[in-house]
Amino acid sequence: MILLAIAAALPGVFWDAPPDTAAALREAGIRRIVVPAEQVAAWKQVEGIAVAAGDPRQAVKVRTPAVNYRFDQASASRVPWIDSNGWRFLRQPDGRFFYDSGGAAAALAAAEAFAWGANAMVKTDAAGLKPLGDMLAFAAGIESAAMQPVVDFGFVDDGSATAGEVMNLLVRHTLLFRVVKAPDPKLKLTVQLGSRKYPLEAAKNPGAMAQMVRADLTDERRSLRIYGSAVVVGRVESAPGRVRVHLVNYDGGRKVNGLRVRVAGRYANYRLAAAGNPDLALMDYDAQPDATEFTLPELKTYAVIDLLK
């Protein structure tokens, strides 16, 4: 049962090549694939690879996650542009998503989808198979647990492009929210574009709007803070007695040398799983009554930190 749950959470590998490419999949450690319906029968003849049917045309195509430094438009070292799909997953929690990501970016795509619990397929090329297979193996090793997203505020999503871009900026600033239909008194804040507090006119600058939300929430009340990198986005889930922090480095091609992370709440113990870094340990771990802080010495593409009471 647990294995099934894990498998359901893992992104699928969309593969439309014929069965004679099975060796490449095996070499990459990929044992489950999604293929066009018309190829299912042929692939079922292949031993050791589980097959399901999938149709990218029925899925929401999403961008390959990346960092776009835009040297000519922005400060490269301070606020690079991040192509993240987190907001799309939050907008359509029941959606089916499709990445077409060649090379090592396939691993980043899988990490992003897994971090957000998105139902996603990742199509890649020959160069992407091994990184993708490694990332899926890493994700499969993460302990499956029933967890709820940790959110600091609600966002009333009207489905508009403007709202989408504001959500995008909120995600990129690791401002944790969930989509709500109406203000939820249990949340610290509800953001509704078009309200007096968050006028639509102001939302035309989504970055400034995200900063307004941040200021209203206040940094002190945020459940997650990340210091030391502008290319890492985080997400937090919780279960009784524990939280799980997902950290995704959108510049997957270049590791981040050190991140300081602050998570609300006191957690005495931790478990770290860092993709491509099995022996990594957290540094300067400090559990205070109101928050727990730690340093992740290195982040290649993806890390999952379970904090335990």
Added chain:
Amino acid sequence: MRPHAPALICRLQAHPARPATPVCPRGSACCKLKPVDRRTFVTLAAAAPLAAAPIDVPAYRVVTPFPKSQNPGMPGPYPGQAVRVHSEKSIDPASGKVDLETVRKMLSTGMRALTGDTRDDDAWARFVSPKDTVGIKVNCSGAPRIRSSPEVVGAIAERVMAVGVPAERIWIYERFMNQLVTVPYRNFVPQAVHIHAAETDRGSVMGYDPKVYVETDFFGEEDTRSNLTRIVSETLTKIINVPNMKEHQASGVTGCLKNIAYGNFSNVARSHRNEKTNTYSFIGTLAAVEPVRSRVVLAVMDGLAGVWHAGPFSNNPRFRFYPKELMIGTDPVAMDRQLIDIIEAKRKAEGAISIFNQSREILGDNRDPNKNAYIREPGHVEYASKLGLGVYDQAKIQVKRIEL
């Protein structure tokens, strides 16, 4: 004190959506046009002077486990004093070659003049002991063209070793390795002396202490912390500050205070955006953080060469000059106050505007010495004096000038 111009600051940040009202990110420092929120100052050791601070000083939260010292290194035992030693022989401007023997004499003369001692060892023993681990904080931000001269640093290391500090407990350090490696310090110190950078990989937080930092939000940046280098909090017991004599595009001048502040903390470039810079209050705030304030016990300002415009870099040789002097003291404010006059005098001689000119008309391509990328904040020196770091009033500063 120069009045700040809140309206100007917010106009710089405005966007078309709200032309009538400031739209800086809510809560960011640029829009905190109100008295400082004292709840965020609970751990700021030098909070008292801030009652009179300009109203747009950001809310700084200083976090450090180090207690305030009763005898901080800054302003140290010689407040309101500076010794300036000049020698024509110290450097050949044409070749840039430094005369090491002359530098040794300048250092010796200056130290004895500062302390009143007749022997070098006695003078140096006032600041370091054989038990210390000594850092020499160099400035390589304009390296290789302008930097703390390896000859000056080597001469300092010699005197520290003469007091009995072993070479392996001397650390020449800077923030960025890519700048540090361009200067041949190794040629002037024993092999055992450490040459260390906080960031061997630019942008890495690993060389910084997560427990010592100043937190503030200047412009809505996500990373709101500036952390102290680990070597200062974990290794060094004494620090000798070796800045240059330079104009600085953002802070007006970069001398003792800026070298020990921005040169010891991470993530400080965030304090500038467009033409606005928060160096006015950030430099002094960082310099006052313990243990920095306690461990910086001496400053030797290397003025063999300097920069009078477009600093801290020295890409254009036209803006380089040669004061041919060392300035020595323990009061960073008093020394930087002299630096202001040195830079102003040179700029005046060159027909350039004052670094105190804060009109928007000066903004532009700084290949023109009357243009600049930022509204400069030389008032940071006076601000630091209000944090107790030294004496700003020139009438109360005693300057000893020595010609060799």
